[in-house]
Amino acid sequence: MSRPLSEELALQHKVLHICLSRGWGGLEMYPARIIPELARQGWRAYVLTLEGTRLAKTLAGCDATEMRSVRSPLRAFWQLPVLVRWLRRRGIGVVHCHKSSDLRLGALLKCLCPELRLVFTDHMGVTRPKHDPYHRWVYRHVDRVLSISEVTLTRNRQAFPLPASRITLLYLGIDTADFVPQLDTDARCALRDTLGIPREAVAMALPGRLTPGKGQQLLLDAFIRLRDAGDTQSHLVLIGGLEADEGGNPTFIASLQQQVREQGLEERVTFTGFRRDLPRLFEVMDIVCVPSRNEAFGLTVIEAMAAGKAVVGADSGAIPELIGCEGGRLADPQDPAAWAATLGELRDAPALRERLGANACRFVNARFTLARHVSGLCEIYADAA
Template identity: 30%
Template sequence: MARSAPVCRVLHLCPDPYYLTELYGLYREALDQPPFESTLMFLRGAPDPALAAAAGPRTHFLNLPREALEGLRLPALWRVWRACAGQRFDLIVAHRYKALTLALALRRLHAARHVFGVVHEIGQFEGRRRGVIKRAHATPLTLLGVSDAVRADLVARFPRLPASQVQSLPNAVSDHSLLSPARARAVLRLAPHRFWFGSVGRLVPVKGHDVLLRAFAPLARQHPGVGLALVGSGREEAALRELSHSLKIAEQVAFCGWRADVRALLSAFEVCVFPSREEGFGLAIAEAMAAARPIIASDTGGVPAVLGGQGVLVPPADEAALTAALERLYRSAEARARVAAALRARWASQFSPPRFFAHLQTLARGAIGDVQ
């Protein structure tokens, strides 16, 4: 039987093709099967042929300069409008604040019926940003928090929004093949015989890598065979390198930089550690769950709900508690295996793509009404 023509057109507005690319792809995939048809648009970043081939012909790379997304964003709005070629979309899915402002502007231009604003962080709408949502309270707008904690933050900030306009849609991650531990360590240039703790995330203050270095230091001094690998980049890198030297653990700390292929490399780590001071969801945590890595993470934001009691939680910024957790999993292979298996099972039941697809499709149908 021939595939019926899609009747619900969806535009996905994404900041760039560098971060969260797989998640954007899952949103597109969920809403690119009948009756939905998706167009994927990246506001910044040069065209990526491999990504375009994977995402399909309705993929656009606007490669906007940073200044085009500041202030009134009129140049960006004009480029998006031209790229849309006068189409009217049933739904725009906008990730993060700047994309959301453009989506709301397109809605005012009658280029869309409804807007989904995907909110990835607690506190995203501080200061003047709150006014954007307050002014749009009567707009066909639904805010999608990536965890119950993000949704609770949105409800507290925008009490005038009806409950139906503030929803929770936990992120999903796909299954991913892993390199062998030896090969993954070779790619990351890690010493092959060390016991490696690994942390994946931007090197910015909220991610708590300074706390992790201080917590790791006593273990490193006691056990010269342990190592800590930080995978990511950011403005704190120089300060963190200096801290590792001042703690006299620099030889046991590896700065691996940002890696687009990090999912395949998680096998390099015996334990994954996420010491964030605040976290809306923790996509890297879900990725480590899918990779069956034991996890130590901060008890903050959406993290407890993601782990569901299966990982090792410590209070944020509590160096002593984090040191104890590192020591516990370092010493017990049995505990590592038990935690890893439980986390893998939780990923499969809660954060795998089929569950996410069904939830997002239900939300989309509810927002735009019945589609044939």
């Protein structure tokens, strides 16, 4: 005989994710991505977020979680007594923060509920030491810092006022099944037509927020070099929102679009705008480019690899850890000529692109699955608790 739902919930491990951010990038998407898998692995997730944000809208109606929203981060501090009662009524034992500024709230919650265990994932990559009195107070309450790459692990152990044993490497993961090709030939041709990509063209794509740090300017400069060297078959696709509330930088985007017009490349460069069908877009791309100079991880890299695409990534940050042996190519993120040369090599070698993509897909399925990530996360939650 099955137990009533209330009894089942009482038996589950429980974690509160705090994400008081109005943005919509990898950090904010993370709770929404992992919550269904957490439920499958026996953890009930609760989320504290801001009203009206993309995260709040995404989680609305999600059966796998209970969400609580506040109007502003300051309002969350005013509601501390209410939050403490809420945590205790639900028997939540772990609090997981995803933004460094949210750790203030996490530390105060732990001061009021010493039985809580506080976990922090450094999604962004720390850039300066945290040894001043304020940060020493905050991190004194943190039981575990999770680093999402070897690069950030090294930085974190130098920057945070914690013993190395409390700073752990845990790579991110994705549901690789989402990136298994689904479109038939006719559907792929139709999608390319919609995007303005000639059917015979070699499509080179950069998915990500259109902001200076993601490398669109460098890639456009490299593409112009290819054109100037006689390339007539390549097509550049910039995937990402064109508005500020979609993560884009409107001033930067306008500058890119003006350069495209001045170079006479309107027919060879596509700005897709915000898309929800990235796995399907990958199916019609030939090369995926990730020239970000300082990625703490590089989720787009493993998504493209899971789709079986040849990837060219920046030879900096965490990207070299992800591409692995024979899974893609690396190039200097400050050298358009190097990118043009690498893209030219792959443009002219379809068999090489196919081999790199197959190697990349196997590598991701072995090391960067969502189930593997959440399994490691659950072990950390249980150990912290």
